[in-house]
Amino acid sequence: MITSAAFMAFMLVGVPIGLCLCLAGLVYIAASGNPVLFQSYPLQLFGGVDSYGLIAIPLFILIGEIMNGGGITRRIVDMAMAFVGSLKGGLAYVNILANMFISSILGSATAQVAIMAQIMVPEMEKKGYDKTFAAGLTAYGGMLGPIIPPSVMFVVYSVLAQVSVSDMLIAGIVPGVILTVMFCLVIALMGYIYNYPRADYQTPRQRVMTILRTSPTLLIPIVIVGTILGGLANATESAAVGAVAAALVGKFWTKEFEFSQLPQMMLRSAIYSAIVLFLVAAAAVFSWVLIFGKVPQETAAWIQTAAKDPVSFMLICNVILLVIGTVIDGIPGLIMTVPILLPVATEIYHIDPRQFGVVVVINLVLGLLSPPVGLCFFVAAAVTGAKPGRMFMVTLPFFVISCVLLVLLSLYPSLSLILVK
Amino acid sequence: QAREFRLGLITPNGHSWNKAALKFGDELKAATNGRLTLTVFHSGQLGNETAMMQQLQSGALDMGFIQAAELGSRVPHIAAINAPYIVRSTPAVAKFVRHPAAVKLFEVLPQETGTIGLGWGITGMRAVFSSKDLNSLADIKGMKLRINPTPVYRDFYSSLGAAPTPIPTPQVFDAMANGQVDGLEADLEFSWNQRFDKVSKVILQMNAVFMPMAAVVSGRVWQSLPAADRELITKTIKTTLDAQIDELAGNEPTLIENFKNAPIPIRQVDAKDTEAVIAEFDKIWLPKAPVLAELRKVGATL
Amino acid sequence: MPATRALSLRRTIVRTSSALLAFERLALMGLMYLLTGLILVNVVTRYSHFPIYWIDESAVYCVVWLTFIGASAMTRLRLDFAVTMLTERLSPQHQKVAKVISTGLVVVFGLALIVTCVLWMDPIGLARAGFDGRKLAADTFNFLYTERTQTLNWPTWVLYLTLPIFAVSMTIHGLANLLEDLELVPRTPPRGFQLSELDGVN
Ligand code: NA
Ligand code: NA
Numbered sequence: 001m002i003t004s005a006a007f008m009a010f011m012l013v014g015v016p017i018g019l020c021l022c023l024a025g026l027v028y029i030a031a032s033g034n035p036v037l038f039q040s041y042p043l044q045l046f047g048g049v050d051s052y053g054l055i056a057i058p059l060f061i062l063i064g065e066i067m068n069g070g071g072i073t074r075r076i077v078d079m080a081m082a083f084v085g086s087l088k089g090g091l092a093y094v095n096i097l098a099n100m101f102i103s104s105i106l107g108s109a110t111a112q113v114a115i116m117a118q119i120m121v122p123e124m125e126k127k128g129y130d131k132t133f134a135a136g137l138t139a140y141g142g143m144l145g146p147i148i149p150p151s152v153m154f155v156v157y158s159v160l161a162q163v164s165v166s167d168m169l170i171a172g173i174v175p176g177v178i179l180t181v182m183f184c185l186v187i188a189l190m191g192y193i194y195n196y197p198r199a200d201y202q203t204p205r206q207r208v209m210t211i212l213r214t215s216p217t218l219l220i221p222i223v224i225v226g227t228i229l230g231g232l233a234n235a236t237e238s239a240a241v242g243a244v245a246a247a248l249v250g251k252f253w254t255k256e257f258e259f260s261q262l263p264q265m266m267l268r269s270a271i272y273s274a275i276v277l278f279l280v281a282a283a284a285v286f287s288w289v290l291i292f293g294k295v296p297q298e299t300a301a302w303i304q305t306a307a308k309d310p311v312s313f314m315l316i317c318n319v320i321l322l323v324i325g326t327v328i329d330g331i332p333g334l335i336m337t338v339p340i341l342l343p344v345a346t347e348i349y350h351i352d353p354r355q356f357g358v359v360v361v362i363n364l365v366l367g368l369l370s371p372p373v374g375l376c377f378f379v380a381a382a383v384t385g386a387k388p389g390r391m392f393m394v395t396l397p398f399f400v401i402s403c404v405l406l407v408l409l410s411l412y413p414s415l416s417l418i419l420v421k
Numbered sequence: 422q423a424r425e426f427r428l429g430l431i432t433p434n435g436h437s438w439n440k441a442a443l444k445f446g447d448e449l450k451a452a453t454n455g456r457l458t459l460t461v462f463h464s465g466q467l468g469n470e471t472a473m474m475q476q477l478q479s480g481a482l483d484m485g486f487i488q489a490a491e492l493g494s495r496v497p498h499i500a501a502i503n504a505p506y507i508v509r510s511t512p513a514v515a516k517f518v519r520h521p522a523a524v525k526l527f528e529v530l531p532q533e534t535g536t537i538g539l540g541w542g543i544t545g546m547r548a549v550f551s552s553k554d555l556n557s558l559a560d561i562k563g564m565k566l567r568i569n570p571t572p573v574y575r576d577f578y579s580s581l582g583a584a585p586t587p588i589p590t591p592q593v594f595d596a597m598a599n600g601q602v603d604g605l606e607a608d609l610e611f612s613w614n615q616r617f618d619k620v621s622k623v624i625l626q627m628n629a630v631f632m633p634m635a636a637v638v639s640g641r642v643w644q645s646l647p648a649a650d651r652e653l654i655t656k657t658i659k660t661t662l663d664a665q666i667d668e669l670a671g672n673e674p675t676l677i678e679n680f681k682n683a684p685i686p687i688r689q690v691d692a693k694d695t696e697a698v699i700a701e702f703d704k705i706w707l708p709k710a711p712v713l714a715e716l717r718k719v720g721a722t723l
Numbered sequence: 724m725p726a727t728r729a730l731s732l733r734r735t736i737v738r739t740s741s742a743l744l745a746f747e748r749l750a751l752m753g754l755m756y757l758l759t760g761l762i763l764v765n766v767v768t769r770y771s772h773f774p775i776y777w778i779d780e781s782a783v784y785c786v787v788w789l790t791f792i793g794a795s796a797m798t799r800l801r802l803d804f805a806v807t808m809l810t811e812r813l814s815p816q817h818q819k820v821a822k823v824i825s826t827g828l829v830v831v832f833g834l835a836l837i838v839t840c841v842l843w844m845d846p847i848g849l850a851r852a853g854f855d856g857r858k859l860a861a862d863t864f865n866f867l868y869t870e871r872t873q874t875l876n877w878p879t880w881v882l883y884l885t886l887p888i889f890a891v892s893m894t895i896h897g898l899a900n901l902l903e904d905l906e907l908v909p910r911t912p913p914r915g916f917q918l919s920e921l922d923g924v925n
Contacts, residue, residue, distance in 0.1 A: 014810040014825040016803035018794070019832050026835050039479045040472070041839040042886045047472045049790045052589040055782050058758060058789065162433075162464060164591045231600025233766045234592055240762040263752050264917050266759075270751035271918065273786075274793020275803060281790060291466045292427075347434060471870070471879075478864050494873055495866070535864040565774060570873050575776070586774040587874055601769065640864060 003028040003289070017332045021282035028289040037292070041285065048284025049277050052236070053159040058273035059239035060107035060150045063246055064115075065265040067105055067220065070250020070257035073115050075214040076101045082210035085199035089191030091124045092137060093184060094199070099141030100180045103148035104221045105242070107155075109330065109368055113142035113376045117383040128197045135386040136395035139376040140183060143365050143402070146330065148176035150224075150239060153330055153365070156280060157357045160338045166228075166235045171354045171416045175362065175409055182401045190397060216253045220245050276331055283335035290339065300344040310349040314410035317341060317356075318363060322403075325367015330375075333364040351413075358416040359409050366402050369395075424650075426459045426642075429467045429476070430486035430634075437610070438486050438542055438634060439463050441665040448657050457650065459484075478535040480641035486542060486634045490571035496533045499526055501710040502541075503573040505629040506699050507720035509692070511545040514631050515670035518543055519663070522719040526712065527635070536637040539655055540662040543633045544608040545673050548687075550621040551604035552597065558694045561625075567593055567605040573706070574630060578606070580701045594620065608632065609676045610669070618683040626689050636662060733908050740799060740899035741911060743892050747796040748915055754789045758782055777874040784875075784882050791889035798829060799896040800913055819904070826901045833894030840887040843867070844880070 007024035011017065022045070029037045067073060080098040087093055099116055106112045117138045124134035146153040149169035158168040190196070202210070223245040227233040233241055250257025290296065307313035320341075324333050338360065345351040368376040370392065377388040392399070409415050428446070432438050439461065446459030467473055467482060470491040476482035493500030508517045517523055518541035527538030549555065551564065562582030568574045570587040578585050588596045588605075596602050597620040605617065608631065618624065636658050643651065680687050707713055765778040797803055810821045841847075845865055852858040856868025870879040902908045 010825075010828060011806045012809045013821050013828075014805050014807060015828050016805045016825075018803060019829060023828060023832055023835075026832075026839075034481070036479050036481050038839045039842045040476050040481050042836065042843050042890075043472055043475050043883070044468060046787060046883060046886055047468045049787050050469070050783060052779060052783055053591070055758070055762070055786050058755060058786065059762065062755070062759065158591075162591065164595060166592070166595045227766075228599060232770055234588075234596060234599075234601060237762050237766050240759050241766060243759065244763070266752045266755040267748060267916065268918060270755040270789055271793050271797055271800070271802065271916075274751075274790050275797055277786065277790035278794035278797075281794075288467060291462060294460065474866075478866055495870060532861065533866075533869075535860070535866055563772070565769065565772060570776075584772060584774050585776060586769065587776065587779050589779070 002031050003293075018279045018282040021279075021286040021335075025282075025285045025289045028293065032289075032293070037289075044285045044288045045281050048281035051159050053155055053165045054277060054280065056150070056155045056165060056236040056239055057107075057152050057276055058269055059236065059243060060152055060155070061111075061272050062265065062269040063150075063220070063239060063243045064106045064108070064111050065269050066243055066246040066250060066257065068115055069261050069265060070246060071254045072217050072220070072246065072250060073102060074119060075217050075254065077116075077119055078210055079214040079217070081199060082202060082207040082214075086201055088198055089187050089196030090199035091120070091127055091129065092187045092191065092196060095120045095124070095134075095137055096141050096144075096180060096183045096187065099138070099144050100148065100176070103144040103176065105150070105224075105246075106145050107150045107152040109142045109145040109365055109376055110379050112145040113139050113379045114383055116141060117380045121380075121384040121386075127199060130394065131384060132386045132390050133394045135380040135384045136377070136391035137398070139369055139374075139380040139391065140395060140398045140402075142376055142380075143369060144176055144180060146365050147172045147179065147362060149173065150235075151361070152276060153334060153361045154357065156276065156331055156334055157338060157361055159280065160283070160334065161342055161353045161357060163353050163357070167354055167420050168357055169235055170419050171358050172361075173419055174415055175358055175405065178408075178415070179362075179402065179405055182405060183398060186397045186401050216249055219249055279331055279335055283339070286336075287339035296340050296343050299340050300348060303344055304348060307349075310351050311411060313345065313349045314351065314356075314359065315407070317345070318359065318406055318410060321360060321363035322367065322370075325364045326370050326374075330361075330364045330368055333367060334360065337364075352417060354420060355409070355413040355416040359406060362402070362406055362409065366399070366406070369399065369402075422647075423456050424458075426457065426483040427462060427467075428459055428484040428486070429462045429465075429473045429482050431465045431470055431473075431488070432486075433464045436463075437665055437669055441542060441661050442486060444664070445658055445661040448661065449654070452653060452657060457653075474534065474536070477637065477639040478641075480639050482639060483642045484636065484638050485536075487536075487637055488632055488634045490569060490574075490632060492530070492534065492635055492637075493571060493573060496529055497706075497709040498529050498533075498712055499635075500571070500573050501706070501713040501716055502526060502633060503571060503630060504706060504710075504713055504716070505573075505577045505627075505702055506695055507713075507716050508723055509546075509628045511543075511631070511670050511673045513720070513723045514543055514546065514633075515666045516723045517720055518633055518666065520719055520723070522715055530635075530637065531640050534637075535640045537640055537643045539636045539638060539658045541633045541635055542662045542665045543669055544631060545610060545669060545676070546626070546628050546631050547606050547608050548612065549604055549606045549625045549627055550597070550612060550617045551623050551625065552600065552621055553603055553623075555604075555623050555625045556688060558627075558690050558698065561604075564603045565601075567596060567602045569606070569632065574606070576705055577630065577698070577702055580698055593617075597621070609673065609680065613676055613679055618680060618685055621685055623685055624680060624687040626687065628690060629695070733902055736895065736902060737899050737908050737911060740895050741914075743895060744796060744799050744913060745915070747792050747892070750792050751789065751796065754785055754792070758785045758789065761785065777876075780872060780874045784872075787882070788885050791885045795889050795892040795896060798893055799899065800916060800918065801900065802918065823901065823904050826897060826904045829897035830894060830901055833890055833897050836890035837887070837894065840890050844883070844887065 003024050006027040007020055010020040010023055077098045080094040084093040120138050121134045125131050149172055154168040158165045224238045224242040227238045227241045307316050345356045346353050377391050381388040428442055442461045449457045470487055473485045477485050489502050493503055508514055530536050530538045564583045565586050566578055566583040567588045568578050568585045575585050586602050594615055761778050761782045768775050848863055849859050860866045860869050867880055872879055903910050
């Protein structure tokens with residue numbers, strides 16, 4: 001009790017969330033009358049990140065840094081333009097499709113929104129789209145980042161849940177594609193109602209030329225998937241190989257990447273990874289004290305009185321997570337909820353931990369797109385100058401369709417597990 | 422005086438060690454009319470085995486089921502129980518771990534690890550699952566083999582000419598499926614749960630090594646317990662572990678039957694191929710753990 | 724004069740923090756290069772049938788060090804997820820107070836972590852035992868200095884050193900931030916970091 005009160009107080013006064021968790025852990029030990037736990041405290045912090053699966057995070061982030069520095073993102077947008085640009089609402093489709101492509105290389109939503117909003121929003125504005133809508137749409141496109149592999153959030157989840165990283169990554173593919181299709185359907189509908197503009201006409205010859213010119217970017221996902229299927233590397237190691245591929249494509253084909261940029265890219269990747277990884281360490285300490293205090297057991301007992309079957313449990317989780325997601329961002333949210341909810345899901349309702357992971361991750365990602373703490377909206381707003389508050393309203397259909405997907409994923413485990421062995 | 426114990430272990434819910442832990446708690450509670458109770462923390466909820474050892478030493482954690490690999494990496498004397506070909510079948514393992522010679526290994530635990538060993542629990546003999554054909558020990562030469570990274574296993578499989586490759590447990594199936602490794606070694610219970618037969622061409626029953634677990638109590642906690650409680654705990658854990666050992670050994674024929682029904686062959690290592698391997702292994706390990714000589718003698722009689 | 728002494732103490736803290744940050748910057752780059760290198764070497768050597776046994780473990784510890792060094796650096800760079808829901812609604816005056824409290828709590832955490840590290844690593848007990856890890860274990864049941872890692876076979880306490888280092892550097896960075904928040908020293912912009920506030924990591 002005093003622990004959660006302390007935690008809330010720390011959080012509201014503006015202490016970084018990782019430290020809130022660490023401090024709340026100390027408060028718990030002090031209050032528990034078991035001071036011998038202080039001796040184990042540093043080792044629990046260490047043990048939280050002493051895990052092979054987490055190696056993937058710095059490597060995923062590094063690929064993104066190199067890709068962006070190499071101008072590869074821009075070319076992916078050109079490619080999507082050649083495919084769907086001439087439809088009604090063409091640039092809106094381009095936005096979502098390019099985001100889907102880029103999701104297969106980038107692991108994080110906010111990074112993706114920051115990159116894509118700079119490219120897509122000015123372009124869409126020029127063609128007559130409302131700037132707020134363009135920025136909001138890009139933020140939803142960025143939502144695909146952590147759903148389609150690779151994904152930092154799925155890696156963190158699989159470490160918390162002790163399931164195979166590859167299983168978790170693969171489980172995101174089908175939901176990611178479904179979400180892309182659903183977004184396109186919404187665009188078609190809205191395009192019809194609001195009469196969205198078309199992009200510049202391209203002759204078939206121009207399109208073929210663009211696709212040929214931009215196709216080397218596909219090398220990066222191909223190398224990643226190829227090294228895994230070919231037995232050269234696992235999901236983690238493939239990220240390192242993918243980073244090399246991105247550097248080579250950037251250096252020799254787009255010619256925008258210089259090896260002199262590499263030290264800064266390494267530094268940025270290290271710091272952004274540390275932000276995530278320290279949260280994981282802090283969460284380990286916090287969940288260790290929670291488990292010592294048997295909080296998950298008590299939560300389980302409480303939830304059981306409300307949910308009689310797996311489906312109602314999943315729906316309750318969706319509501320809880322959406323509420324949490326509105327105030328807390330993705331990875332911290334994951335770290336605070338999974339240690340408590342997952343044991344209940346698997347042990348009492350026999351829900352597959354991978355299906356549960358997909359639902360939890362998408363839920364928390366959706367939290368990045370809802371007020372008051374919608375990080376993705378803030379990023380999109382910061383890059384483009386649009387207003388975050390209105391952004392939520394003009395993109396409401398996308399929010400609704402994402403909720404529909406969550407319900408489907410909660411009801412049908414096979415949507416998440418069909419590709420998992 | 423009422424007391425609530427915490428017991429930590431690394432295996433997930435449903436593993437035979439976890440069932441034993443839960444049963445131990447129930448029996449303890451029944452025998453004391455609820456005065457002594459036990460909460461089981463499974464799947465490494467309190468941290469990995471290294472972290473659990475630290476908590477056992479400081480007294481934060483009362484009990485643990487700790488694998489011989491973890492204890493053996495601290496104390497070579499204990500690692501001797503992981504040595505190859507001390508016994509050659511799971512029924513023999515079941516007898517061996519209850520033999521006074523195996524129980525006597527615990528004598529070094531208080532001084533070397535700050536814990537008290539109360540008894541062994543077991544998993545079955547480990548087999549090699551391979552994606553290339555294997556007929557004998559000699560065929561292991563040159564294989565990239567995923568092993569449990571304990572020093573004893575490493576020396577054993579290296580002496581067979583394999584290139585031991587540590588791969589984290591959750592990724593073993595994938596590593597095998599996509600060919601990062603040519604084979605893996607594991608006990609049959611785990612292998613059946615993971616369905617390693619689906620990514621292998623052949624199973625070679627090595628009948629060489631097994632991975633037992635020690636039920637340990639924190640030395641600090643033990644000191645604080647009245648003699649009657651210590652006795653009760655010792656007795657209760659012994660009966661639960663006895664049941665675990667017998668059940669696991671009893672289930673092995675069913676497991677082998679399961680694998681025989683899988684479409685891949687299951688083969689045995691020829692006993693006469695093993696002598697040179699044993700000699701080479703003992704040359705490294707006898708100086709580190711002289712008790713190995715005695716364990717071999719005992720094993721040969723079972 | 725106490726006033727000048729206080730001033731020079733402030734300067735020492737800020738300078739130490741800047742020097743630490745410069746060192747952390749190099750260490751982070753180095754660890755990231757090392758990590759990428761280790762993973763690539765692992766892919767190549769395993770493919771060519773000469774897997775190196777200790778690479779996985781080294782890569783894991785590389786990431787652990789990267790985490791704590793990075794966490795210390797990001798404290799000074801003031802990069803972290805924090806909930807601003809309440810504080811952003813406060814008056815500028817109250818915002819400053821909240822800022823001082825939250826930065827103060829960073830220092831509190833740093834100090835508390837130093838205490839837990841001392842309890843855990845027991846440097847005094849170790850000195851009393853003549854820096855003999857086995858004797859310390861016999862005296863106090865603290866076996867920290869007798870353990871080794873599984874595949875690298877390094878003493879584990881060497882790897883655990885990242886925590887006391889983190890605790891101390893976190894405290895120093897926290898103090899430097901606190902001095903800035905109290906407006907006792909001017910803000911020092913970090914050097915050599917080209918960070919954009921937009922690159923989140925969700
Ligand atoms: Na992605
Ligand atoms: Na939100």
